Amino acid sequence: MQSTIKPLLRPMFQSIAAALLLTASVHAAAADKITIMVGGIEKQIYLPAKLAEQLGYLKETGLDIELLSEPAGVNAETEMLSGAAQGVVGFYDHTIDLQARGKLVQSVVQFSEAPGEVILVSKTAKNIQSPADFKGKTLGVTGLGSSTNFLTQYLAAKAGVKNSEFTTLPVGAGSTFIAAMAQGKIDAGMTTEPTISRLTSSGAASILVDLRSVKSTEAALGGAYPAACLYMPTAWVNSHKEQVQKIVTAFVKTLRYIKTHSAKEIADKMPADYYASNKQMYIDALDGSKQMFTADGVMPENGPATVLKVLNGFDKAVQGKSINLTNTYTTEFVKAVK
Template identity: 85%
Template sequence: MYHYRKSLAALMLLAATGAHASEKITIMVGGIEKQIYLPAKLAEQLGYLKETGLEIELLSEPAGVNAETEMLSGAAQGVIGFYDHTIDLQARGKMVESVSQFSQAPGEVILVSKAAAKDIKSPADFRGKTLGVTGLGSSTNFLTQYLAAKAGIKSSEFTTLPVGAGSTFIAAMGQGKIDAGMTTEPTVSRLVSSGGASILVDLRTAKGTEAALGGAYPAACLYMPSAWVNTHKEQVQKLVGAFAKALRYIHSHSAREITEKMPVDYYAANKQQYIDALEGSKAMFTENGLMPEGGPATVLKVLNGFDKAVQGKSINLANTYTTEFVKAAR
């Protein structure tokens, strides 16, 4: 009887482990077609996610804040969005952490419409204007508010309008619904090349980011609830390993070679424009997913500049990210 019970217990443990390992993992991406989140789709296109043996689904939301909501509701196990959400959420009593840091610069740009260019020469001119962001509570909203506050403009002195990215952002600017707005590639190149907008603040490079924000600003990453990470370390390790391979691919291949691996509809009918945009900004990606030194402190400083949820709170930055899985992947 003892041996029967022991064998039965072993079988039950094996079954439970198998079910745990094969459960579907859903990852929400805050706009999967954006170049700032390139490592996610690239890992899928190159077969790296499939190689993990896990059932992984990448779903897209137009704004990072929407993706975050899906994760908090339990509909997704992780988000590919901006690291700053881990700090904002900790301030609100929710523990999440970046397990793979994709970039060390936001990759975002504030564009000014052709019609408003004569009135907006810097963030100090935001007073009374309508500014486009992907979503309220999104990282584009965070950064826009910070740049305004740094220039002495209160959030109550301008209007932020959620307009998404891509075609919806372009339409909002073309129709005069927004005077300026923060967006990413390939939307930036589409608007600038058409003459519909000009660049006001450029956060696509480490140099531009340091000038505007005061240091490296870790942005795109895979963040997940800390409780889920702690109980699914094997799955997290495989995910991080797949994204580390995608990041290494980015640094060892040309922008053209990378573009060839992406879905055709990502080019928006202008492949060369996509290639040029990627060539100019792919240095923002980390080489393997490791958090840039000093980056979390810069992000906390930015959020403290305007985010009432963060101001006055004791934030433990060590709990907002981990390097455990990236170092093991190396």
């Protein structure tokens, strides 16, 4: 009987073993994949993310890196905190806000030293001449808890307008932002290129506060404001240093490419749908703002202090907390790039 059962059971055991092997390989593949969430991958402020992929630099790492997009940085942050992503291409200010909430993350490569954003005023809201006029108005931001929301609240508070005296409405970016302004849902709002150029070129909006260059940012915020970066959970960085180094190297190479190539050459590398049917407008916008990107991924000196000052101006999660800025970023990986 025993000799009869064994041949009958052998195919079943072989099938189970094959299934277990397949399951193990799927889990291994999933574990090896590195997902990076981008807070609006088509935005020019996050250009290095997609450009690194287009140039083949991410593939050169030998890692399985996937770039995914969320309409706002706060959504991307949520994905990372849930474990669905290993990193976020978003604003550095989230690292400070999260530390105040008891979560340690750090910027491993700094893309920019200016936000690259502006506050646009709708052509129908002619009575808004400065942030002091925000009282009673509805202001568009990419998302509640996003960096556009942070900066809008700070500029209002700096002008003496309390957060309770105006409304912030999450409207995303690109077409959804444009639609919100066209439909009169927002009086003004903070957004990025190429949305800025699309609205100003048509006369639908005008610029109130410009944070696209280091100089104008220093005038508005009191110093350089390190913005776009790749930030990751500190624990993951410490346990995956080899992978982090490869990713950072790819992005530093991309930043060097941006500094040594024209806006047109860069635009030629980007997907056509990023142009919103007007490639020249995209090129012109990039030409005027690509100076915001760092040349080497290094955190600008005194930049973190400026960001902390801004957040202390309105963020109740940060106010009164002891923030260790040295834990919000690291230059270990960018300085190791040859």
